[in-house]
Amino acid sequence: MYPPSEKSELGEAVATESNDQEIKNCEQEGSTSSNGDSSVKAEENPQLLEGEQRKEKDISYENPRLKTGDVDYSNGEPAALKRENARSVTDQQTIEKTNNNHKPVPDSRSGESDLNKCGLRMTKKLLRDLCKQHKLYVTPSLNDTLYLHYKGFDRLENLEEYTGLRCLWLECNGLTKIENLTAQTDLRCLYLQLNLIHKIENLESLQKLDSLNLSNNYVKTIENLSCLKVLHTLQIAHNLLRTVEDIQHLQDCPSISVLDLSHNKLDDPHIIEVLETMPDLRVLNLMGNEVIRKITNYRRTLTIRLKQLTYLDDRPVFPKERACAEAWAAGGRDAEKKEKEMWESKERKKIQDSMDALTAVREKAKERKKQKEMKERDIGSVDEEMIPSSSNDAVAENGTETSDVLEPLQTKQKIEKFVKDTFGAHKEAIAAEEILGDQSRRSENNPHDQEAQEAELKVAPGLTAIEKAVPQ
Numbered sequence: 001m002y003p004p005s006e007k008s009e010l011g012e013a014v015a016t017e018s019n020d021q022e023i024k025n026c027e028q029e030g031s032t033s034s035n036g037d038s039s040v041k042a043e044e045n046p047q048l049l050e051g052e053q054r055k056e057k058d059i060s061y062e063n064p065r066l067k068t069g070d071v072d073y074s075n076g077e078p079a080a081l082k083r084e085n086a087r088s089v090t091d092q093q094t095i096e097k098t099n100n101n102h103k104p105v106p107d108s109r110s111g112e113s114d115l116n117k118c119g120l121r122m123t124k125k126l127l128r129d130l131c132k133q134h135k136l137y138v139t140p141s142l143n144d145t146l147y148l149h150y151k152g153f154d155r156l157e158n159l160e161e162y163t164g165l166r167c168l169w170l171e172c173n174g175l176t177k178i179e180n181l182t183a184q185t186d187l188r189c190l191y192l193q194l195n196l197i198h199k200i201e202n203l204e205s206l207q208k209l210d211s212l213n214l215s216n217n218y219v220k221t222i223e224n225l226s227c228l229k230v231l232h233t234l235q236i237a238h239n240l241l242r243t244v245e246d247i248q249h250l251q252d253c254p255s256i257s258v259l260d261l262s263h264n265k266l267d268d269p270h271i272i273e274v275l276e277t278m279p280d281l282r283v284l285n286l287m288g289n290e291v292i293r294k295i296t297n298y299r300r301t302l303t304i305r306l307k308q309l310t311y312l313d314d315r316p317v318f319p320k321e322r323a324c325a326e327a328w329a330a331g332g333r334d335a336e337k338k339e340k341e342m343w344e345s346k347e348r349k350k351i352q353d354s355m356d357a358l359t360a361v362r363e364k365a366k367e368r369k370k371q372k373e374m375k376e377r378d379i380g381s382v383d384e385e386m387i388p389s390s391s392n393d394a395v396a397e398n399g400t401e402t403s404d405v406l407e408p409l410q411t412k413q414k415i416e417k418f419v420k421d422t423f424g425a426h427k428e429a430i431a432a433e434e435i436l437g438d439q440s441r442r443s444e445n446n447p448h449d450q451e452a453q454e455a456e457l458k459v460a461p462g463l464t465a466i467e468k469a470v471p472q
Contacts, residue, residue, distance in 0.1 A: 120152040127158060149173070149191070156180045170195070171213075178202050192217070193235070200224050214239070215260070221245075226252035233258040237285070244270050251277045262313075263288030269295050276305055283311040300325040 120126075127146075128138060136143050140161035149171035156175060159165075160183045168187060172194040181187070182205045190206070193215040200219060203209065204227045211233040212225075219239040225231060226249065234256050241247060241264040250256065257280045267290035275281060284306065292298050302312055303325040309317050320343045327339035 120154070122148070122153050122155065122157050122159075124158050124161075127162075145169075159183060167191075181205060203228060211235075222247050222249045225249060228253070229255060231255050235260040237262040237264070237288075239264055241266055244268050244274060247271060247274055250274055254279055257281060258283040260285045261289065262286060265289070266291045267294065272302065272305055275302075280308060281306060282308050284309060285313055287313050300328060304329050 127140070127148075130147065130151075131138060131140075131143060134147050136145070141163050143162060144164055144166040146162060146165055146167075147169045149169045150173070152174055153170070154174040154176065156170070156177075156179050159180060163183050163185070165184045165187055167189040168184065169191050171191050175192065175195040175197060178192065178197060178200065179202050181190075181202065185205055185207065187206050187209055189211045190209060191213045193213045195217055197214065197217040197219060200214065200222065201224050203212075203224060206228065207230075209228050209231055212228075212231060213233075213235040215235050215237040217239055219236060220241065222236065222241070225234070231253060232255060234253075235258075237260045241261065243266075247261070247266070250259070251274055256278060259275075259278075259281060262285045266286070269291055271291060272295070275284065284302070286292060295301055299312060303309060303317055303322055311317060320340075323343065324336050324339050328336035
C-alpha cells in the first residue's frame with residue numbers, strides 16, 4: 001500500500017511518539033518556532049510562488065512537527081518527508097489512527113456495501129405512518145395519491161394494498177429498478193426522477209398511465225413503452241441517450257405529445273426522422289444536446305418538418321413563425337422577408353380595426369346617453385303641466401307617467417269632487433229644514449204669518465216648501 005522506504009520512516013516517526021509529554025513539548029517548541037521558520041523560508045526563497053506558500057502553510061498546520069524545509073526545527077533532526085511529498089502526511093495520520101484504534105480504515109467498496117445495507121425499507125408500517133403524516137387515509141385502498149419522495153428508498157415493495165392510486169411520487173430516492181407496480185392499474189402519473197434507474201421495464205400493468213417522469217437517471221435506451229397506449233407526457237431529461245437507436249422505440253408510441261429529451265448526449269441529426277413519425281408530437285425539448293449544433297437552421301428545420309409542433313425548447317412556435325419558416329423553405333430569405341412583412345401588416349390592421357371598433361362603441365354610448373337625457377327632460381316638463389302636485393307620488397321611478405297610473409288618478413279626483421258637492425248640498429238642506437221649522441212655529445203662534453204664507457203660494461204656486469225656504 002505504501003512504498004517500503006516511506007513505511008520505515010513513518011514507523012520511526014510513530015515510535016518516537018511513545019512519550020506523550022515529550023510530544024507536547026515538541027509541539028510547543030514547533031509552534032514557537034513557526035514564526036521564525038516562515039521568516040527563514042521567505043529569506044531562502046524570496047521568489048516562492050503564492051500557491052506554494054499556501055501549500056506549505058497547510059502542511060505545517062496539519063502537523064506542527066513537520067516543516068517545509070529539510071530540517072525539523074522542533075528537535076533539529078531531518079524531517080521525515082519533504083515539501084513536495086505532502087500526501088505522506090495524511091498517510092502517516094492514517095497509520096497512527098490504525099495503531100491507536102486497532103481498526104483498519106474501510107476502502108471505497110466496503111463503504112458502498114455498508115451504504116446499500118443501510119437503505120430504508122418500504123414497509124407497510126412505514127407507508128401507513130407516511131399516510132398519517134401527509135393527512136391521507138389510513139385505509140390503503142382509499143388513497144389516490146401517495147408521497148414517497150425524498151425518503152431514501154432503494155426498492156419498490158409492499159404497495160399491493162394501494163390499488164386506488166392515481167399519482168405516485170417517488171422522486172429523489174435510491175431506486176435502481178422499476179418493479180412491484182402490478183396492483184396500481186389506475187395510476188395516471190408516475191414520478192421517478194432523481195433515482196438510480198438504468199432500464200425502463202415492468203410497466204405493462206399501467207394501462208392508464210398518462211405522465212411518466214424518468215429525468216436524472218441512468219437510462220441508456222428508451223424501451224418497453226409501446227404497451228402504454230395513452231401515454232401523453234414522457235420526461236427523460238438528464239439521462240444517457242446517445243444515438244438514433246436509443247430513441248428508435250418512440251416510433252411505436254404515437255400517443256406521446258410532450259417529449260423532453262434535454263441534456264442527454266444525442267449528437268446524430270437523423271433523430272429528426274424518428275421524431276417525424278410521431279403524429280401527435282406538439283411539445284419538444286432538445287436543449288443541452290450536441291445535435292442542436294449539427295442541424296443546420298435548427299429551429300426552422302424542426303418547425304417545417306414537425307407539422308404539429310407548437311412548442312420547441314424554451315419558447316412557443318407561433319403561426320407567424322411557422323409561416324415564415326415555410327416561406328423560407330420555399331423561396332429563401334426574400335420570401336421569408338415578404339411573408340414577415342405581410343404578417344406585420346395584418347397585425348397592424350387588426351390592431352387598428354380593434355381601436356376603430358372601440359371608438360364606435362364609445363360614440364354610440366354617448367349618443368344613447370344624450371337621447372336619454374333629452375327624453376327625460378321632455379317628459380319632466382309634460383308631467384309638470386298635466387299632473388297636479390298632489391299626484392306626484394304616483395310618478396314612476398324613471399320620471400315617466402303611464403296611462404295605467406293616470407286613469408286611477410282622474411277617477412279619484414272625480415270621486416272627491418262628487419263627495420264635496422254632496423256634502424255641500426246636504427248642509428244646505430239641513431239649514432233649509434231648520435229655517436222651515438222656525439217659520440212653521442212662528443205661524444202657529446202668529447196668524448198673520450199664515451196669511452203671508454198663503455199670499456206667497458199665490459205668487460209662486462209651483463215651488464216646494466224647501467225651495468221657498470232657501471233664499472234666492
